[in-house]
Amino acid sequence: MLIQNTSSSLADTLRHRRQKLASLINFPAILWSGSSNPRNFPANRFPFRASSNFLYFAGLPLQNAVMRLEGGKLELFIDDPQPGSALWHGEMPTREEIAQKMGADGARPMAELELWVENAATIAVQDAATWTQQSQLLNRWVLPQNPPQGIDLELTKAIASLRLVHDEEALIELRKAAAVSVEAHIAGMAATPNARREAEVRAAMEGVIIAHNMTTAYNSIVTVHGEVLHNEQYHHYLQPGDLLLADVGAETGMGWAADITRTWPVSGKFSSTQRDIYNVVLAAHDACIAKIYPGVEYREIHLLAANVIAEGLVDLGILQGNPQDLVEIDAHALFFPHGIGHLLGLDVHDMEDLGDLAGYEEGRKRSDRFGLGYLRLNRPLRPGMLVTIEPGFYQVPAILNDPQLRSKYQNVVNWERLSEFSDVRGIRIEDDVLVTETGSEVLTAALPNHANTIEDLVGC
């Protein structure tokens, strides 16, 4: 556990967040930080990641800690280090020192928590040791997979409404995560000419993140098989004609994330087919960002991407028909089967542990349309919201070889023309876009995305 440089402006921000919560609920809330998970034996553990809902109000990644919030007051529950722990872990701050850093109003040993749980709401954390403790102390099932009910639901909605709009301290952290992620991508491009395998490019990228004393916000995707959307393998050898798709983002020590994807040619030169499709994806990316301003429905941004991609694929002769009609029958989703993006904050899919409570405006549900069902965000945009914009083009065998889809879209796809683009398996371009009062700001804008500039950065 690292406690250092907690700025007074952070302490003020944390107090402000707690006061805002107090204005939204009239019952106590108890938030657990969680504990680390053992890897292959109890003393060899995965790195600790505090629950985001705890971090948002606590600011410190404390293990095995609990905070009770009521009326803007914070009571911290945490045990002092065990006697003897100083031998292995060094001198740790005491409960009182931690409480002071957080601006807590009180600090108590964990054993006292049971006296403070009455009528309190909570949110389930992810690790089983902790949600078991939550369930026992609150005397009801608190399970991460169960939708919250009653006051837990009220608390969840209140926290989601706060975390949807980022304050200045959050943005400071989010910008740091973005800057390091930009540097990681530039390092990945530069490392490609001398890399034999995907793993070597991944090493160059994650090396930058580790060197900044940050962690990856999610398991990196660094692959010549971008058509496998959640590819977490890194063993393929790089071939000169391959495109390398890298979806890599950093997370700051306080837990704030970035999420960037770039796709570049291993050889340093896009083929003409690769460049054509790349430019379609980039056109969608640019069109979407240009349309981001307060009040716009994120769903419309998604449909705009679908339209630009459909239009581009019609221009290339891959799709046949009127682009808008094609989008209406979800033909774009043959090649762009996921949503245009998602919320970004403390989590890379921000607040996805709350189900669709954060991503979907109250009363809205997921569409059952092939081209809309994977949309993770369906709300009107508001200043302070941070979203990803990540259009893509993929030739996913599971889609393109699906007999039902193939027959449904038989006449709108020019399959012969498509076969000329076989060196384009997967392209995605993803940036992190902050909604501002007057439009948007791309937090990851320092990372080039034009084909020519990308080629220069790979620079063979």
Add this chain to the structure above:
Amino acid sequence: MLIQNTSSSLADTLRHRRQKLASLINFPAILWSGSSNPRNFPANRFPFRASSNFLYFAGLPLQNAVMRLEGGKLELFIDDPQPGSALWHGEMPTREEIAQKMGADGARPMAELELWVENAATIAVQDAATWTQQSQLLNRWVLPQNPPQGIDLELTKAIASLRLVHDEEALIELRKAAAVSVEAHIAGMAATPNARREAEVRAAMEGVIIAHNMTTAYNSIVTVHGEVLHNEQYHHYLQPGDLLLADVGAETGMGWAADITRTWPVSGKFSSTQRDIYNVVLAAHDACIAKIYPGVEYREIHLLAANVIAEGLVDLGILQGNPQDLVEIDAHALFFPHGIGHLLGLDVHDMEDLGDLAGYEEGRKRSDRFGLGYLRLNRPLRPGMLVTIEPGFYQVPAILNDPQLRSKYQNVVNWERLSEFSDVRGIRIEDDVLVTETGSEVLTAALPNHANTIEDLVGC
């Protein structure tokens, strides 16, 4: 999940391991592979690490898989990929394909497992989702923190006896892990002159491991505060007079680990006090390795290290008295408070999930002596055992400032002389040593450990 290049010699080895187990127990054994843990939301998970006891017999890091072993026969239980998973994860091998790679005698969906559990022994895995499933299916508590009983204990002892002695396939993997770890340490030394913070050296080291498509076997220690034995912070700036202690090891895709520590001067030059203590630790290291041969008690190796360190500290005027007498009163443990090493294999502390069942010969228990209690291994050495040898010298404030210890050892420590060594906070030198028929082989011998050579590798 990655399934490739399962060599036929591996399949033979796996079959051989299963047959050996069959010769030791006369009841069925069911081993679970485990599942990954969610990080901050369900879709964002920590990397999967299969249970080592499963890996030993299965060879493949399968998620959510179970194997039933009886009379040398293997029945695999695993579900085929969900429909639709190919979109996100690509085409996955089918149950039958996986079973074939493993040389399984049968393969069934997970739902059938409940028909096969009668009278079966098991070993608890680390993740709660899986040990809950183990407990439910076997209708008894199977908890990682509970010592095994009855046939579970018999199974545990049988597996420990097999895993204690490494076969050729295991050694192939262990040598790979060692080679990559050696490369990582050399990269760390080379990166030090241009590094500002510990994190940058860590990045250089872990970058090598990631580039080889391996993972770290444990959370790296890369610190200028080596006196904090389990230091997992990387934020300190490097100062010219600092020693940097790096305890970093790789783990192969099949789960086999290496574990290496080196300590080097940030400036590229040891001070004379640093060099003096370094040479005491190195003398202990070399003396221990020279004494490793079949039949020797590992406890004697530990006591040898204690003696060499005590002798060296007497020579330097830090301790006063007869070295053997000093060891008998545990005076060495003021500066060398941990054990000389541990078993190494699929786990960095091999089989520590089994408590002391693997580390301690039947009938032996941990000592309550200050200088022996942390010894993780207390057995006579046998050919095929792999152990670490890792003597160290630390000035741990929690020990040296402890009033009781300080008064007990008042007259054997020359505190004034000790104060001249204040630039030596922590030194450890650790290698991985295989017991052979005729002595030992240092698997990590390619990494230099002499002070002058270390200085050359840092090379300022």
